[in-house]
Amino acid sequence: MAVNLRRPILVGGVGLSFALLLVQSLHHSVAQLGEFSLMGAIAVIICLWLFQQGRAKGTQIQLDSGPLDRETVEKVIAQVEDVVSQLEAEAENYEANTALRERIAQLKTEIDRQEIQLTVTGGKAVGKTTLIQLLETIWLPQIQQKLRLCETPALFTATATDTLAEAIASDLVLFVTNGDLTDSEFQTLQQLRNQRLMLVFNKQDQFLPDEQATVLFSLRQRMQERLKAEDVVAIAASPSPTKVRQHAADGSVQEWMEQRAPEVSQLSQQLEQILAQEAQQLVWATTRRAAVALKTEVKTVLNSVRRDRALPVVEQYQWIAAATAFANPVPALDLLATAAINAQMVMDLGAIYQQKFSFQQAQTAAGTLGKLMLQLGLVELSTKAVSTVLKSNAITFVAGGVVQGVSAAYLTRLAGQSLVEYFQQQEVATNAETGLNLDKLGQTLQKVFQQNQQIGFLQAFVKQGVGRLLPESFQTELSRPETAT
Numbered sequence: 357m358a359v360n361l362r363r364p365i366l367v368g369g370v371g372l373s374f375a376l377l378l379v380q381s382l383h384h385s386v387a388q389l390g391e392f393s394l395m396g397a398i399a400v401i402i403c404l405w406l407f408q409q410g411r412a413k414g415t416q417i418q419l420d421s422g423p424l425d426r427e428t429v430e431k432v433i434a435q436v437e438d439v440v441s442q443l444e445a446e447a448e449n450y451e452a453n454t455a456l457r458e459r460i461a462q463l464k465t466e467i468d469r470q471e472i473q474l475t476v477t478g479g480k481a482v483g484k485t486t487l488i489q490l491l492e493t494i495w496l497p498q499i500q501q502k503l504r505l506c507e508t509p510a511l512f513t514a515t516a517t518d519t520l521a522e523a524i525a526s527d528l529v530l531f532v533t534n535g536d537l538t539d540s541e542f543q544t545l546q547q548l549r550n551q552r553l554m555l556v557f558n559k560q561d562q563f564l565p566d567e568q569a570t571v572l573f574s575l576r577q578r579m580q581e582r583l584k585a586e587d588v589v590a591i592a593a594s595p596s597p598t599k600v601r602q603h604a605a606d607g608s609v610q611e612w613m614e615q616r617a618p619e620v621s622q623l624s625q626q627l628e629q630i631l632a633q634e635a636q637q638l639v640w641a642t643t644r645r646a647a648v649a650l651k652t653e654v655k656t657v658l659n660s661v662r663r664d665r666a667l668p669v670v671e672q673y674q675w676i677a678a679a680t681a682f683a684n685p686v687p688a689l690d691l692l693a694t695a696a697i698n699a700q701m702v703m704d705l706g707a708i709y710q711q712k713f714s715f716q717q718a719q720t721a722a723g724t725l726g727k728l729m730l731q732l733g734l735v736e737l738s739t740k741a742v743s744t745v746l747k748s749n750a751i752t753f754v755a756g757g758v759v760q761g762v763s764a765a766y767l768t769r770l771a772g773q774s775l776v777e778y779f780q781q782q783e784v785a786t787n788a789e790t791g792l793n794l795d796k797l798g799q800t801l802q803k804v805f806q807q808n809q810q811i812g813f814l815q816a817f818v819k820q821g822v823g824r825l826l827p828e829s830f831q832t833e834l835s836r837p838e839t840a841t
Contacts, residue, residue, distance in 0.1 A: 424637055424640050424641055424644065425640070426467060426640065428640075428644070429467055429640045429643050429644045429647070430467070432644050432647040432648060432651070433460065433463050433464060433643075433647050435647075435651055435783075436460055436463070436647050436650050436651045436654065437460055439651055439654045439655050439658060440453070440456050440457065440460065440654055442658060442710070443456075443654055443657060443658045443661070446658065446661050446662070447657070447658075447661045450657065450661075452657075456650075456654060459650055460650070463643060463646060463647050463650070466639070466642070466643040466646065467639070467640065467643050469639050469643075470502050471502040471503065471504055472501060472502065472503050472504070472527050472528065472631065472635055472638055472639070473503075473504050473506060473525075473526040473527045473528070473642075474503055474504070474505050474506070474526065474527065474528045474529075474530065474627075475505075475506045475507070475508060475522060475523050475526035475528070475529050475530070476488055476505070476506070476507050476508070476529075476530045476532060477507075477508040477511060477519065477520075477522075477523045477529060477530070477531055477532070478510070478511060478531055478532035478533060478541075478556075479510055479511050479512050479533070479538075479540075479541065480510040480511075480512070480513060481510075481534075482532045482533055482534045482558055482559075483532060483534065483558040483559060483593050483594065484507050484508075484510075484532050485507060486593045486594045487530070487532060487556070487558065487591075487593045487620075488505055488507050490593050490594075490618055490620060491505060491620075491624075492505055494618075494620075495620070495624045495627070499628060499631065501631045501635060503631070506522070506526065508522045508523055511540075511541075511544060512540050512544075520544065520547060520548075523548060523551065524548065524550075524551060524645065525642070525646070526551075526642070527552065527638035527639060527641070527642045528552050528553075528554070528630065528638055529548060529551050529552065529553045529554070530553075530554050530556050530623075531544075531545060531548070531553060531554070531555050531556065532556045532558050533555070533556070533557060533558070533575075534557075534558050534559040534562075535557075535559075535563075535571060536571050536574050536575065536578075537575065537578055542578065545579070545582070549582060550645065552630075552634070552638055552641065553582075553583065553587065554583075554587045554588070554589065554623075554626065554627075554630075555575060555579055555583060555587065555588045555589075556589055556590075556591060556623060557571060557572055557575055557588070557589065557590040557591065558591055558592070558593055559592060559593075560572075560590040560591065560592050560619070561592040561595040561596055561616070561619070562596065568590060571590075572588070572590045575588050576588045586626055587626065589622045589623045589626060590622070591618070591619055591620045591622065591623050592616075592618060592619040592620075593618055593620060594618065595615075595616040595617075595618065595619065596616075597613040597614060597615050597616065598613070598614055598616055599611060599612075599613055599614075600612055600613070600614045659780040662708050662709055662779075662780075663776060663780070665708050666705055666708050666709070666772075666776045667773075667776070669701065669704050669705060669708070669772070670701070670705070670768075670769060670772030670773060670776065671769075673697055673698075673700070673701040673704075673768055673772060674765040674766070674768040674769045674772065675765060675821075675824055676697055676768075677697045677698075677764040677765050677767075677768040678761040678762060678764055678765035678768075678821055678824060678825060679761065679824070679825065680697065680764070681760045681761045681763070681764035681765075682757050682758065682760060682761030682764075682825045684760075695719075695722055695723070695726065697768060698722040698725060698726070698768060698771055699718040699719050699721070699722035700718070701722075701768070701771070701772055701775075702718045702721045702722055702725075702775065703718045705772065705775050705776060705779065706718070706775075706779070708779075709776075709779035709780070709782070711779055711782060721792055722771075724792055724794065724797065725771045725774070725775075725797070725801075728794070728797060728798050728801055729767065729770070729771070729801065731798075732798065732801060732802060732805075734767070734770065734801065734805050735767065737805075738763055738766050738767055738770070738805075739759065739763045741766075741809070741814055742759055742762050742763045742766055742814070742818060743759050745814050745815055745818040746758060746759055746762070746818060746822075757825075758821075758822055758825055758826065761821065761825050762817075762818055762821035762822065762825070765817075765821050766808075766817065766821075769808070769817075770801065770804055770805055770808060773804045773808070774797065774800045774801045774804045777800045777803070777804060778792075778793075778796065778797050778800045781796070
């Protein structure tokens with residue numbers, strides 16, 4: 357396999373490893389034990405230099421947590437433009453590039469939108485339609501704010517696939533229930549946690565006065581971490597008729613059913629207050645959510661493009677590591693070469709994901725990965741797993757070198773795929789000066805390790821590794837039936 361000679365870490369590290377091995381071999385007949393100790397010590401010292409740690413700081417960029425304003429929204433839209441520009445540069449023929457630019461332009465016009473979209477949602481038969489009609493006929497004509505009322509299909513039905521998406525796309529949501537919250541309703545409200553929301557207890561007239569108070573108190577308690585008390589209101593959009601009895605002077609009695617007036621004053625007052633104080637904030641919040649969603653969508657496409665370029669790089673380095681470890685019988689020298697290989701891989705993968713690493717930063721990142729693997733026990737577990745597969749295929753006569761080589765390939769694969777997963781979570785063109793987020797990288801390592809532990813994958817990987825390390829005449833051993841150990 358050809359190696360790019362412009363990769364100084366890789367060439368220097370692997371070259372030094374083999375040079376030390378050559379010197380050791382020349383002096384082997386003179387002073388075997390003494391030379392081994394001396395050269396091993398040199399290798400370990402250089403390894404420690406390669407693995408020296410820098411102060412690690414997280415690189416994850418978070419959205420501003422301060423008060424929402426126009427500048428904040430424009431900053432998020434600018435981030436979307438950066439990701440789209442990166443996608444255009446790396447995938448020129450992506451068919452949706454023009455459509456993405458149009459969506460960005462639409463986001464910029466949304467910042468100045470004057471009309472507020474209010475969406476009424478909830479389960480079946482909770483009174484959504486009646487409430488919409490009531491607001492349109494009685495309340496809407498009395499306010500100055502431009503407002504568009506929408507009703508979603510009923511939640512928790514077979515046809516309600518896009519109902520929640522409609523609610524999330526609006527500025528303000530009225531979530532209607534007709535009693536205490538069910539578990540399904542509560543879970544749905546949790547999904548609307550980033551939405552400006554009011555919880556509306558409708559049909560309170562169907563409860564006795566003390567029951568009404570109990571239900572309202574329960575709703576407010578249940579949502580107290582999410583909503584202010586005034587954002588949980590009780591109404592009766594269409595109260596049941598009440599029986600009226602009239603006694604005449606002659607002793608006769610007349611009875612009839614009288615329709616009661618709707619009870620929505622608390623809701624309408626709170627809506628008016630929200631619109632008066634938060635109208636601009638509602639528009640900006642909706643625009644930012646749409647921008648974040650678009651950014652996530654584009655970044656997913658960009659990550660897919662980059663992953664297609666990154667995985668062959670990981671595969672290349674895993675087999676370089678395998679060949680190097682297989683050829684080096686001294687563990688300390690093998691460790692030195694592996695560190696150099698991983699450092700060069702960090703630089704190459706970082707370049708793909710626009711995470712620029714200097715020579716020193718790549719060394720530190722490789723050392724961080726090695727340290728995490730040791731702390732998590734992945735080195736020992738990987739070696740045991742590879743050894744088990746090799747022993748079951750009766751090639752113990754070369755097991756030492758093969759185990760070392762295949763294990764090095766496997767660990768390099770884990771490191772490479774973990775870096776790919778880690779970089780995919782980072783912002784575009786993040787400055788690598790801030791280092792690696794060790795907690796997140798450790799979690800990613802464990803996740804990737806679990807994904808690569810299936811016995812079927814291990815057997816196929818070991819077979820592929822042996823095929824690259826051993827002459828073709830030895831490879832037939834892997835196809836033999838498993839033997840008892």
